[in-house]
Amino acid sequence: MRLGDGRESGNVEDRRGSGGGGLPIGIAGGGIGTVVLVLVALFFGVDPSVILSGGGGEAPNGQVAQQQQGGQPDPAQEGSRRFVAQVLATTEDVWTDIFRRGGNTYQPPNLVLYSGGTQSACGFAQTATGPFYCPGDQKVYLDLDFFRDMERKLNAPGDFARAYVIAHEIGHHVQNQIGTLRRVEAERRGEGERESNALQVRVELQADCYAGVWANRTQQQRPVLEQGDIEEGINAAAAVGDDRLQRQARGTVVPESFTHGSSVQRVRWFRRGLEAGDPRQCDSFVGQP
Structure with a gap:
């Protein structure tokens, strides 16, 4: 990607070096399998505890400037930090324009x-949680070490593959802002595990489609794509298909336990958004996903 001297978003909250505390996130709802639950952390989605427990909600969204909360971040990651801030800025430009054209105001999320x-x-x-969007505080959470894991563990290298991860998570914020996540949460209440998982797959596929819309619109606003970038994004979408991850984890595939979609589905919806450049073409809740 040719980001060059493109602007950096001011909505990056840098907590690296501040340390952590508290208890790990608990994942409710059985039936997926222990090994696969561990791999849920690599799925690029809404925080699993929120989805599986039916949590979420709204919180005020304030712009938080890049800040360091104690300690010192790894200087070797400065390039990655800047890359994330620049990609986040492009998502702000794209979705602000889309919302404005629809007569609405886009409220950009913070990225932690x-x-x-x-x-x-x-x-x-x-770190093991992987990137996720939390509706409760309207923030995306990302440990930069995940980019290394993408290349080494998921065989999904490349800067555009990393940008796809960010754009997918921002897609969940768009869903939250327009009410999709709340609607799906309401529909999932009282549903069985299979039906609930199927609804969550549709949520994730729509976020993949929104990532494709972002790529299309960003290229229109300011050509940043280089040869091979789209292939990197498609490879990344395929790498995090439920079927591929389940096969890697335990050698078998259980479609009824899918929560993010198969490799074929994820690639298809990413391509759909990429080719259309129109979020109205991303209604994954109609027909076959």
């Missing part, structure tokens, strides 16, 4: 960088 662990409104976040 942390190392090791930190508190969130959804519970205690730790």
Whole structure:
């Protein structure tokens, strides 16, 4: 990606070096399997404790400037920090324009960088949790070490693959702002595990589609894509398909336990948003996902 001297978002809250505390997030709702629950941390989604326990809610969204809360971050990660801030800025530009054209106001989320662990409104976040969006405080949480895990453990290298992760999480914020997450939470109450999982798959696929919309609109606003970038994004979407992760974890695939969609589904919805550039084409709740 050619981000060059593009602006950095002011909505990055840097907690690296501040340490953590509290208890790990508990994951409710059985039936997926212990090994796969561990891999849920690598799925790029809304914090699993929120989705599985039906939590969430709204909190005031204030712009938090980049700040250090004690300790010193790893200087070697400065490039990654700047990259995240620049990508976040592009998501703000895209969604602000989309909301404005629809007669609405986009309220950008804060993105929290942390190392090791930190508190969130959804519970205690730790490195193994992976990137997630917390509706309770309207923040995205990211440990930069996850980018290394993407390359080494998921075989999903590349700067655009990393940008896709951020754009997917911002997609959940869009869903939260327009009321999709609250609607789905209400629908999931009283549903069985299979039906509840199926609804969550649709949530994740829509976030993938929104990530594609972001890529399309960003390229229109300011050409940043380089040769091979789209392939990196597609590879990343495929790498985090439920079927692939389950097969890697235990050698078998259990479709009824999917919570994020298969590799084919995730790639298809990312492509759909990328090609259309229109969030109205991202209604994953109609027809087959």
